[in-house]
Amino acid sequence: MISMHIKRRLQAGAREFTLDIAIESAAPRIALFGPSGSGKTLTVQAIAGLLRPDSGYIQVNGVTLYSSEQGVFLAPQARHLAYLQQNYGLFPHLNVAQNIGFGLKKGWLNPRRNALPEAARRWIEAFELEAILGSYPAEISGGQKQRVALARALAVEPRMVLLDEPLAALDSTLRQKMRGELAALQARLNIPTILITHDPADVVALADHVYQIENGRIVANCSPQQLFPSGRAAPGITQDALKIA
Amino acid sequence: MISMHIKRRLQAGAREFTLDIAIESAAPRIALFGPSGSGKTLTVQAIAGLLRPDSGYIQVNGVTLYSSEQGVFLAPQARHLAYLQQNYGLFPHLNVAQNIGFGLKKGWLNPRRNALPEAARRWIEAFELEAILGSYPAEISGGQKQRVALARALAVEPRMVLLDEPLAALDSTLRQKMRGELAALQARLNIPTILITHDPADVVALADHVYQIENGRIVANCSPQQLFPSGRAAPGITQDALKIA
Amino acid sequence: DDIVVSAAASLTNAFTELGTQFQQQHPGTKVLNSFAASDVLVQQIIHGAPTDIFASADQKAMDKAVEAKVIDAASRKDFVRNEVVLIVPADNPLKIKSLADLKGASVKRVAFGNPATVPVGRYTQAGLEKTGNWDDVKKREVLGQNVRQVLDYVARGEVDAGFVFATDAAIMKGKVTVIETLPSPIPVLYPIALVQREKRNPQAADFLAYILSPQGQAVLAKYGFSKP
Amino acid sequence: MSSLTVPLLLSLKVAGWAAFFAAILGIAMAYGLSRWRSRWCDVVDSLLTLPMVLPPTVIGYYLLVLLGRRGWLGPFLEQFGIQLVFTWQGAVIAATVVAFPMVLKAARAAFEGVDHTLEDAARVLGIGAPGVFFRVTLPLALRGILAGVLLAFARALGEFGATLMIAGSIPGRTQTLSISIYEAVQAGNDDLANILVLVTSFTCIAVLWIASQLLPDNLRIKGSRDRS
Amino acid sequence: MSSLTVPLLLSLKVAGWAAFFAAILGIAMAYGLSRWRSRWCDVVDSLLTLPMVLPPTVIGYYLLVLLGRRGWLGPFLEQFGIQLVFTWQGAVIAATVVAFPMVLKAARAAFEGVDHTLEDAARVLGIGAPGVFFRVTLPLALRGILAGVLLAFARALGEFGATLMIAGSIPGRTQTLSISIYEAVQAGNDDLANILVLVTSFTCIAVLWIASQLLPDNLRIKGSRDRS
Numbered sequence A, B: 001m002i003s004m005h006i007k008r009r010l011q012a013g014a015r016e017f018t019l020d021i022a023i024e025s026a027a028p029r030i031a032l033f034g035p036s037g038s039g040k041t042l043t044v045q046a047i048a049g050l051l052r053p054d055s056g057y058i059q060v061n062g063v064t065l066y067s068s069e070q071g072v073f074l075a076p077q078a079r080h081l082a083y084l085q086q087n088y089g090l091f092p093h094l095n096v097a098q099n100i101g102f103g104l105k106k107g108w109l110n111p112r113r114n115a116l117p118e119a120a121r122r123w124i125e126a127f128e129l130e131a132i133l134g135s136y137p138a139e140i141s142g143g144q145k146q147r148v149a150l151a152r153a154l155a156v157e158p159r160m161v162l163l164d165e166p167l168a169a170l171d172s173t174l175r176q177k178m179r180g181e182l183a184a185l186q187a188r189l190n191i192p193t194i195l196i197t198h199d200p201a202d203v204v205a206l207a208d209h210v211y212q213i214e215n216g217r218i219v220a221n222c223s224p225q226q227l228f229p230s231g232r233a234a235p236g237i238t239q240d241a242l243k244i245a
Numbered sequence C: 001d002d003i004v005v006s007a008a009a010s011l012t013n014a015f016t017e018l019g020t021q022f023q024q025q026h027p028g029t030k031v032l033n034s035f036a037a038s039d040v041l042v043q044q045i046i047h048g049a050p051t052d053i054f055a056s057a058d059q060k061a062m063d064k065a066v067e068a069k070v071i072d073a074a075s076r077k078d079f080v081r082n083e084v085v086l087i088v089p090a091d092n093p094l095k096i097k098s099l100a101d102l103k104g105a106s107v108k109r110v111a112f113g114n115p116a117t118v119p120v121g122r123y124t125q126a127g128l129e130k131t132g133n134w135d136d137v138k139k140r141e142v143l144g145q146n147v148r149q150v151l152d153y154v155a156r157g158e159v160d161a162g163f164v165f166a167t168d169a170a171i172m173k174g175k176v177t178v179i180e181t182l183p184s185p186i187p188v189l190y191p192i193a194l195v196q197r198e199k200r201n202p203q204a205a206d207f208l209a210y211i212l213s214p215q216g217q218a219v220l221a222k223y224g225f226s227k228p
Numbered sequence D, E: 001m002s003s004l005t006v007p008l009l010l011s012l013k014v015a016g017w018a019a020f021f022a023a024i025l026g027i028a029m030a031y032g033l034s035r036w037r038s039r040w041c042d043v044v045d046s047l048l049t050l051p052m053v054l055p056p057t058v059i060g061y062y063l064l065v066l067l068g069r070r071g072w073l074g075p076f077l078e079q080f081g082i083q084l085v086f087t088w089q090g091a092v093i094a095a096t097v098v099a100f101p102m103v104l105k106a107a108r109a110a111f112e113g114v115d116h117t118l119e120d121a122a123r124v125l126g127i128g129a130p131g132v133f134f135r136v137t138l139p140l141a142l143r144g145i146l147a148g149v150l151l152a153f154a155r156a157l158g159e160f161g162a163t164l165m166i167a168g169s170i171p172g173r174t175q176t177l178s179i180s181i182y183e184a185v186q187a188g189n190d191d192l193a194n195i196l197v198l199v200t201s202f203t204c205i206a207v208l209w210i211a212s213q214l215l216p217d218n219l220r221i222k223g224s225r226d227r228s
């Protein structure tokens, strides 16, 4: 479903970070796994069109999103992806309902305060957001923000879903529930997913193939079952499994 | 170590949220556990002095931080606490070294770009931040931000530590390492801690007493062992245990 | 229809009344006065301001307009005479009694119009040069951008003395005292003329005639202007 | 009474239009500058600030040279029957030129303060460039921009030097409140001047206050609402 | 040559001091207003904007009434040997009054745009109120404030009406570049005017450009650095 090989150098003062990521997978659901600062977020941003690689190509479902050779760089708008940012990226001037409906209303104007498109309703119920529809991002909790951002990303029925730690701020009950919702969505729409997570349970439930990133490079890949045989492994075990993989 | 009972009503448009939290604990290390939007962050903000209760009192180690009866409301500056915000709250105009040294340099001027106080060095090593000292918050990854915020909070050697999901954005290796660092800090300084987390392993390692919040109220409290007998329980088990407690 | 008149600032009060009277006699006609320093008016007219009549406070400004060929030179006439006077604040703290007293050490500041840009300044400089007081005054100069600014400075006692038109001094009788009239080598004569342009209001000539008529001259006399 | 309401309404009309044009121009240029990553940005910005640095009268003079009947653009405009000298439209142009750098500077600072990750989020959600601008960037910058536009309005209301030059001071047609005040002060008519100043002040406070209430509440939030 | 450098240096001195005082005043008041949660905030803000709305000449007139030799404060100041009318210090006051609303409005918008959670973070870290202001709030608002201060400087450089009134136009002492330009234009001395305008423009562009380079790079970041 995804085939990419990109290079990009980033400079921050004296420090330099080189991203050199090659992924070639027929699996519709991929997980990126790796230590903090290894390049997971940058990879996903490159796929979304927010980071322009220095060279290489990105293909999703046969569509070329980027290719330095062919001189193709699709604008983020034209990629029809959903991207859940690690910091949520909610619009502070819009309430929860407007945030969720944002991508569903095209054109030059924001959705009205109480207009709620049908397509959004499904996610509001699934993620238990009814009560806070009229609140602004500054007035809701961390977990609520994460759920709103997820609903906003999924509501546009994207071609592919990019999730950067989608469930990190949630308590376990909610996390289980939303994991189920995401899995059901994947099954229903057969929608390719790239997932960044630190939770083995997420990987088992939401991915068919795991790529391990370290220091800007893919160092290994395997199936979730190889990584977490029990499916409910404790963190320590996880890590060991990955090292073997 | 902490004794508090506070009430506060919050209004966001038509929605209303009532916080009514009573905690009375001799345990130095407390965990707050509860669903998203239940009031954990608000409780911790009240202790830090960032949310002013409508009525009640807050005492930490015998020091009255707030009391509506006595008309006491200590300024945040005077409380000598460390607070790790859920969204990190890093200063965008200061690099990582300056952010970490921020609380250590009093007065009207920010620390210089390459000045690194001795007290900060310990945390930079412990949290593996050496490489990014010169970078700005916009140039580092999510997990790096979380570690910088934690180092900044701990560097001032506070009377009490308030941690709002301190390890949520970290991969498991790093999470284990930092959990160990925090536990060591608690043991060394005998420093009271209030921890918000969704990870049972954090609770077991870092708390002596667990309070469960729901909808703005404390609904139960128990020891971590009662909650997670194995110490490495999977999320599903956790939740069931809590429901019994 | 509208007759547009560009008139020197020192004519403000007199021309406002003239316009009103003319309107009463010619119902349906409106006289629109635009007042500013004469040199400003010249610039506006040269650059095509849709004005019908130009009344200047000195010949130099009118000459500039004629040179630029924006004036119907045949209609040019001197229509009033004025005088430049030395004034001091009403209470005259320095007891200035004549031009010669301006030399005194206690006299710190004397205001007058900027000769480069204001007619009254040009008259003042010429007059003082003739009486031989120019260098003494120049040392104490505070330049005004028009007559009224000079008048204001004197009325407030910010300067020790100043030179203005007699007609202006008359407006603030209670606040300033006229010491003496400055002899002027150039006669202080105001010229007026029709502006040369295609769509000039035909009634403009009538208004010009009215200003020159005994009725008009009476109004001007009321404000202190004498016959040319 | 009409000696008060006529210039007042004229002033509001002129300042309103000037603020409007200044806003459009200033916002467009500021947005361009904030996106244009080049060393020349700041130079162009300074160049565009020049109308503030030159004395308004001089701006007025250059406008006269440009737009006058014998100016560079004047004859061209006249073909379409557009006449700017001595009309209120001319006053609008003068006030716009003088006021628009304020919108420019304020809007540029505001645009550069907008969090780019939010614009990114909108883009990924499939919203095209105009949508991103009108739905995310502009609302998030609105507070700063509004401050600039209000400054521009105030400046336009007080504008006087450039206006006097290009539009003249024709009562009822181009005599704005500012010019009336100026003339009242010049004429030594202190009472009228004080009344006019009071009226201007009151009007201006009212307009600015109303405008500052326009900012929707939800655009005032930044970070968490004050909780203590 | 000195007919150029003397007014230029004087102008820079006056505008520099005026921008400095306007910055101090404007920042202090803006900070107060941005913290003061009250319905009256916006009214006070509009009131403080008034110096922009009144014609500069009128501001100058009121300053004269206030600070003049016979004004309300003038005699009191004179006891201390402080004389403001007809001095360059007077010009600084006039320019400050006219320019400070720009800093006020820009700084207020900038302060209100600062994320409060960052100030909270600093407070909890034990930093007192002045520290929070100078180390967090001010740097985060600096971009907007600087825009306002530069506007104020430009405005002060171009200030002319109020300056002319209170400082007079004494060549070499209070005749600023703006006033020189005005006089050259009025006198029809176009060549000199053009040279002076070029000098002003060039100086101003240079000063504004240098100032805009003062903003440290790390204060330009907002959200992630542009990655594409």
Ligand SMILES: Nc1ncnc2c1ncn2[C@@H]1O[C@H](COP(=O)(O)OP(=O)(O)OP(=O)(O)O)[C@@H](O)[C@H]1O
Pocket (backbone or CB within 6 Å): A010, A011, A012, A017, A034, A035, A036, A037, A038, A039, A040, A041, A042, A043, A086, B132, B138, B139, B140, B141, B142, B143, B144, B169, B170, B171, E224, E225, E227
């Ligand atoms: N704008 C930038 N300029 C320079 N370096 C950057 C920039 N953004 C990120 N980096 C660096 O690139 C590396 C990879 O960042 P990335 O955000 O992809 O990490 P990550 O794998 O998502 O980590 P985490 O799990 O902590 O979120 C990090 O070391 C980071 O410091």
Ligand SMILES: Nc1ncnc2c1ncn2[C@@H]1O[C@H](COP(=O)(O)OP(=O)(O)OP(=O)(O)O)[C@@H](O)[C@H]1O
Pocket (backbone or CB within 6 Å): A132, A138, A139, A140, A141, A142, A143, A144, A169, A170, A171, B010, B011, B012, B017, B034, B035, B036, B037, B038, B039, B040, B041, B042, B043, B086, D224, D225, D227
């Ligand atoms: N400024 C505010 N105004 C009104 N309501 C608010 C405000 N801030 C938070 N709330 C509401 O108060 C409740 C508790 O919020 P809080 O941030 O404490 O939740 P939390 O327990 O930390 O949740 P999470 O685990 O998702 O971070 C939520 O329902 C939230 O929407």
Ligand code: MOO
Pocket (backbone or CB within 6 Å): C008, C009, C010, C011, C036, C037, C038, C039, C057, C118, C119, C120, C121, C145, C146, C147, C148
């Ligand atoms: O043109 Mo005037 O009347 O000398 O100011």
Ligand SMILES: [Mg+2]
Pocket (backbone or CB within 6 Å): A040, A041, A042, A086, A164, B141, B142, B143
């Ligand atoms: Mg990341």
Ligand SMILES: [Mg+2]
Pocket (backbone or CB within 6 Å): A141, A142, A143, B040, B041, B042, B086, B164
């Ligand atoms: Mg929270």
